[in-house]
Amino acid sequence: HIEQYNYRVKRLTVDNLDSRSSDVRTTKVLIIGSGIAGLEAARLLQQNGVETIVLEARNRTGGRVWSIRSKNNLMLDMGARYIHGQYGSIPSGLLTNPVWDLTRSANISICFGEPHDFLGTYPLYYSNILVQKWYDEYMLFVREETRMSSSNISFADYVNLFAQKKHFNEKQRSTLYNFAYFTIADREGTELESISAKGYLDRSSVFYGEEPVICDTDFMAITDYLAKNLTNIQFGEIVTKIDYNKNLVKVSTKNGQIYQAEFVLITVPLGVLKSKQIEFNPQLPQWKLDAIDRIGFGYYEKIYLLWDQVWWNTTDYYFFQSASKSINLRYWITANKWNGKPFITCFFAGKAVSSLTWKQNKNETVKDILDTLQKMFPNIKITPPTEIYMSNWNEDPFSYGSYSYISVNQKYEDPFRLSEPINNRLLFAGEATNTDTYGYTHGALLSARREELIMHIIFHIFLIIMIFINVIGCQDASSSRNSSCTRIGRNHFYHERSIGLMGNGYQLPNTMIEHLMTIGLFIVFYMALYQLWSNSISMPSNEDYINMLTNDIEEENCGQFVSGFWLSRYYHYDRFYEPYQFSLLFNSQTREVNGNGVDDIGKFVVNGIYSINTNRLAIIKTYREETENSTENFGHNITIQVAWNSNQYHFEGKWFIKTRNYSGDGRIELKFEKSFRAMA
Ligand SMILES: Cc1cc2nc3c(=O)[nH]c(=O)nc-3n(C[C@H](O)[C@H](O)[C@H](O)COP(=O)(O)OP(=O)(O)OC[C@H]3O[C@@H](n4cnc5c(N)ncnc54)[C@H](O)[C@@H]3O)c2cc1C
Structure with a gap:
């Protein structure tokens, strides 16, 4: 068996990747890992008719979602258990936690925890109320310090700096340290010394868990639901080597099986990538290795x-x-x-x-x-x-830890680097590749959706290029009165397919369909251009707006925007509509602002940008259809552009709506209400 295995592996070099053999299993997309990311990607690809095989090292699906049964048949979640967010709502630019959505599609019953449903104390020398006050002050201090700083400083260092500032004695310092540990580090699976405070505060996921939602059943019901119709999972296939070039990828497993695919989606945990159990040939680029090395993976x-x-x-x-x-x-x-x-x-x-x-x-x-x-x-x-x-999980060879965190050694770009494809052939998904919602099941799920979309775009770019080549080839041929136009074009197309650019899921269109599609593409293109033009006539773009400099900006009035809960009231039909609360998170490095909330029209998500220099904020509110007011909620967008008013101590400006049936604008004001409470 070993000889056979070595023989197979030896044959597998980049130079002869294309060599085919009957014992090599081929597919269009190979997915490594059947955790929530791998399952979701497989499900979506299968739905789109793309041939896929999933390789799973264990003899079960779910990965870090794993539930066992006790002797008395109690369901015990050894991995994920909570669907984080307030009643499914998460303030990170997405209205609902997508895992929550899955539970509803799968008819899985869920229960709610109350945020203050808490008995017991921290073993502290001081009252909880006093320590909570210190902690709130400490977080404000950290937020202020990190906002303008570019260096990576740990939460532990900030505890010491804060203690010095407040002239704390050692008992007071260690009490605050313990409180911060339980509120921040414990959930990240690491120590306060290891987490970059700036990285943590700049990334939205940290504010999720105010009110965890707990399933009444085991969490595996969710991954079972995703796996339900998948017939292509190979269990017990431990991937040991991945050979790749610009056209193909070959994957070898411990059992000696070799798989060949056009795309490989790697969803193994960061702990497995760190352990270097999987050999890459050629080696992964240094930027990818650095990202793997620097991103934290907790216990x-x-x-x-x-x-x-x-x-x-x-x-x-x-x-x-x-x-x-x-x-x-x-x-x-x-x-x-x-x-x-x-x-x-x-x-x-x-x-x-x-x-x-x-x-x-x-x-x-x-x-x-x-x-x-x-x-x-x-x-x-x-x-x-x-x-x-x-x-x-710590010693499990298919995990080597629990989930990722933002380490003090990490660079801002590392999570982006981790998710970046290589040669457009090796793609990466999984919890740690999600730049916002790392560490959670919904992060893993969304990363799979992201990668599936990327694959889709790659497939379709090829499809569109092929159509154009074919149409142009056809026109050339007909202008030269070459009667074999269709045949030549088709043969060319078939040839491209046979070398692996097009897969089994996409059918060859005939010439008529190609022409219609070309015309369709032009129509879509011109409609998009028209849409862009018509949207830009009544207001500046958000980017232009926040960069507009006015003479009256004084330095102390810069950077007034902070993450937290904001109240907005807007003027329409001759009156102000009530203040409505919504959450906004500001990432000072990308300048992005994300959040969500609900008003009299419906539930909405917010995405936008803010400039510290001009103190201007521009956001787009997108309503979620079928929430609240069904007659006024069309799932439409509202653009809001506001600037700081230092006399009123609030932001004010205009809202703009442009839908097919209505366009309008009016005044709007945004006032800061309170900062996010730390996770309880
Ligand atoms: C103790 C604990 C508690 C948690 N609590 C929560 C919670 O309450 N809420 C929440 O949202 N999240 C929670 N999480 C995080 C959540 O479980 C993960 O973020 C999520 O499940 C990760 O999914 P994934 O698909 O990225 O990776 P995984 O689920 O780890 O999937 C990766 C798959 O790759 C396979 N694999 C590994 N190596 C190989 C190889 N060489 N060859 C082939 N296959 C391989 C693995 O067997 C696994 O099936 C918790 C995690 C832990 C450990």
């Missing part, structure tokens, strides 16, 4: 403790959040009040996982948890759990 593990019946007498969701005496053993505990199931989940992150304390001495870890619980419930005699289950 986050769960322990489930099960009893025969619920013994706790509280209905709160979160039991307790604890920083134990030992820095290496910190955890927090939750229980599920909705289904009344008798288990408690404990979470360990960062050093607590890598130090291995908890794994090396499972009994001691469990005893520590039980002692903590006993202190919380002094009147109940807590018996040892009947079953214990622990995850081990």
Whole structure:
């Protein structure tokens, strides 16, 4: 077997990639990994008739979405469990969490946690209220410091700087440190020392989880739904080598199987890429290797403790959040009040996982948890759990960690680099390649949609080029009275297909269809041009607007815009409509502003730009159809262009609407309401 494997691998060099053999399986798109990203990409490609094979190392789908059954048939999510966002709504430019949408399509029942549904305390020397106040002040301090700074400074360094500024003693400093740890670092699966504060605050995903939404069933119901109609998943196929050139990719697996494809979508976790278990030939470019190296990949593990019946007498969701005496053993505990199931989940992150304390001495870890619980419930005699289950993502060779975070070593462009295709043949998806929603299932899902779209564009560019070549070839031929016009064109087209540019999913059009499509393309092109022209006549473009300099801008009035909740009121039909709250997040490096909210027309998302220099903001509100007011909500866009008014201490300017049936404009004001509360 080994000989056969070596033989196959030896044959596989870039020079002879095209050599075909009966034991090489060919397909148009090969997807490596059947986590949520791989499954979604496979599902979309299959829907579009593109031939696809999924290679999965494990003998199951789901990847880091993995649920097991206890002896009593309790469903325990060892990986993802929460669908983050407020009732499915996420303030990052997308109205709803797409995973939430999936649960609705799949008829999966979901339950809601309340944001303040929290029993217990941090083991702090000071009252929670006081520490929360320090923390809020600390976050404002970090936000201000990072806004104009370009250096990567960790949250831990900012704790020290803030403590110095406030003349904190060591006890106060370490209390704030612990609080910040649990609020920020724990969820990222790492330490405060490792996270770039600027990177974290500039990326929108960090503000998601104000109100996690929890499934009533296991999370795998979602990945099972995605996998439902996929017939092309090869289990137990551990990819060991990827050979590629400008035309083709060949993938070798540990079983000695070789696959050949026009495109390969790599969705393996960042931990696997870091481990260099997969050999690339030629080696990945240095910029890609640097990105893989610098982006952080955290550790986050769960322990489930099960009893025969619920013994706790509280209905709160979160039991307790604890920083134990030992820095290496910190955890927090939750229980599920909705289904009344008798288990408690404990979470360990960062050093607590890598130090291995908890794994090396499972009994001691469990005893520590039980002692903590006993202190919380002094009147109940807590018996040892009947079953214990622990995850081990950290050592799992198909994960090597939990999910990505923004490390202090990271460069701004690294996540973009990670997702960048190579030769337009190797494409990358998965949680870590999502620049906004890294670390989450919805990040993985959206990355798959992004890559599927890229593939689609690549396919169609080829299709359009082919049509033009064919039409021009045809016209040349007919002008020279070459009666074999159609045949020549077609033969040329077939030839291109046979060398692999066109795939099985796309049918060869005949000459008539090609002509019609050409005319259609011209019509679409002119309509797009007309649309652009007509949209630009009544207002400046958003880019032009924010760059307009006015004489009266004083330096202290620059950069008034901050991320947070804003109130807007707009003037229409001779009156102001109420202030409506919406969230806006500002990325100072890209100047982008994203957010969402709801007003009397409907739910909307916001995308736009802001200039610190001119203090001007230009955003586009896009309504989501079928929300709120069905007679006025057409899923239309509203452009809002506002400038800072230092007397009123708010932004003001104009809104513009241009739809097929209506165009209009009016006044609008935007006032800052409050900053985002840190995740509870
Ligand atoms: C403990 C924990 C808790 C979490 N909690 C949440 C949560 O509550 N909410 C949330 O939204 N997100 C959560 N996440 C994050 C979420 O699980 C991930 O972001 C998401 O599942 C990643 O999906 P993916 O498709 O990018 O990668 P994966 O799911 O890891 O899929 C990659 C696939 O590639 C396969 N693979 C790896 N190596 C090879 C190879 N050499 N050859 C072939 N196949 C290979 C793997 O087996 C896997 O199936 C959590 C993660 C962990 C670990």
